[in-house]
Amino acid sequence: MMKALGSSRLSRRRFLTASASLGIGTIAAPYVARADDPTLRITGWGGKWGEIMKAEIGPAFESEFKCKLQTDSAFPYLPKLQASSRSAPIYDVLHTNSNEQWAAAEMGLVEPKIDPKLVPNLADVYPYAVSHKIVGVSIFTSAIGLGMRTDKGYGNITSWKELWDAKYNGVRGGYVIPVNSLGQAFLMMCGTLFGKGQTDLDAAYTALEKLKPIKIVDFTGAMEKMLLSGEVGLCVIHDSGIYRYDGQNQPTDFVSPSEGVLSLEQVLTITPGSKMKELANAYVNYMLRPEVQKRLAETVWYSPANKKVKLDAKYDAKLLTTPEKVSKLIQVDWKWYNERKDEIDQRVNRIFRA
């Protein structure tokens, strides 16, 4: 008995070996565990989108495709993708807005188009979702129009041009154009409204000069709060930024101007160096499924890209769910915009600095 105990006594060497093994095991465990299931690395928004993706949509995908979904919701996505190796990119699927997708495509970081043979649901999307102004596929869109206070007696607003009315001096809202997609899209709209078209930058700059005084913010969330608080009475905003307060008796409403609404697309692309191409295509296809689209659309108030989606009446009445409504969408030529972004940024900074 004594001998048996003695032989099992812990020697220093055995202790060190055991400790080292334990340490290596602890550090390596997550990697070993990860190696069992294929992992699809994607990007995604926070807020309500992130909540429902984490709680329902993501786990359902993982369970169906026997994989792990690793979602990076910490901005900025593009510099991280840029810094990672082309042959082993940090993401398999990039989810972001169209302007950033175009920048990524120009750098060869994402594939410009999705193969319809590998993503069958692509056959059911509205034409805008795969138009020549889209890299990858737009799975949802918001409509950028005007947000207004309904308790200030502004009357019936029907045109973008009413934003220039002097009665909104002091309560007009816009964005820091260099960092906000809505602001950038609005600049292009100014060219259309007062010039020869989206690319008429001189007309747009003149229009922006005349828009002052204007309260400008970085994030759309900040604009929502300024409208809710009454600090802003009329502003550029996307429909989901207004509709998300539906049922809360807020004195705000969304206006679809007669000239059309700008589209703010939620775009998915696949990275060329992804080792999970099959799974990446499966994910894009999954996100375009009518039931997934319906659930997300009714949670975050985004208009679904799939034509076959039938939303509940409340959502159907407000979102872009028919070809007629979708025809009001104006898509921005982000490739053209990105090529001139530095020049535009400098000019608008000069305008609003004053």
Add this chain to the structure above:
Amino acid sequence: MQTTASPSLPAAQQAASARTPGPIRHYGRYLYLAINIAILVFLLAPIAIVVVFALNPTPFIQFPPVGVSLRWFEKFFASRDFMHALGFSLEVAVLTTLSATVLGASAALALARGNLPGTRLIVATMLSPLMLPAILTGLALFQTYVLLDVGRPTWGLVAGHTLVTLPYVVRTTLAVLHNFDTRLEEAARNLGASPLRTFFEVTLPLIKPGVLAGAIFAFIVSFDQFPVSLFLVSPGNETLPVTLFNYLKFDLDGTIGAASVVSIVLAFVVVIGLDRTVGLRSYVKL
């Protein structure tokens, strides 16, 4: 020379004071008070606004507030994402404080005592993370990890935080070592103490104020660190500042205020906790 010069200084001050008329002295005192109050208001106003925002029930900043509510605190503490981020931030801050304190204090000792060649250059290099925009440090580390193919592990984030907090510990410890009387160590050695005993019983207690001040800086800088974390956090393991940034892009409500209040309270708790456990007040004048 010094013994004769010192008593003459208060005498000169007294003479100058006697020459200053009473009302001017009075106004000077008021001006001094006013400037101090203005500085205090400047420092505390943002905190007051954050507290008002956190306690106001409306989902936007409103002044004057329409009431007092704890709904944003409830939302903050009920959110799994925020709670995870808070716990993770604390974990990273504690690990960073430990590593930065050990490395920084050791480096400062080596620099002050080691007679190393190029000491000034080494000190400048160690302080260089303070000169570089932290966002570039974050990006550079991110690229390094990508090249090494290690992903974005927690130790990588701690290493990044250590890099930007190390200069604080080095600087504060060096400041204490600058006035350190080495004869005390020599006396201990002459009395037979081993180098290790001399370090723990003489050197460490004497440099403790600098090391502790550096450690507090390291904790607070790490806990609030945003630019470096932005690139180094991994999916599902975001720190509180990064989570707050992502949140406010979509929801700018009082939860942000509640989270800020919790952060401020935590910073106070750390300082008070250190005071209670190691008698901070006797070392550092706060």
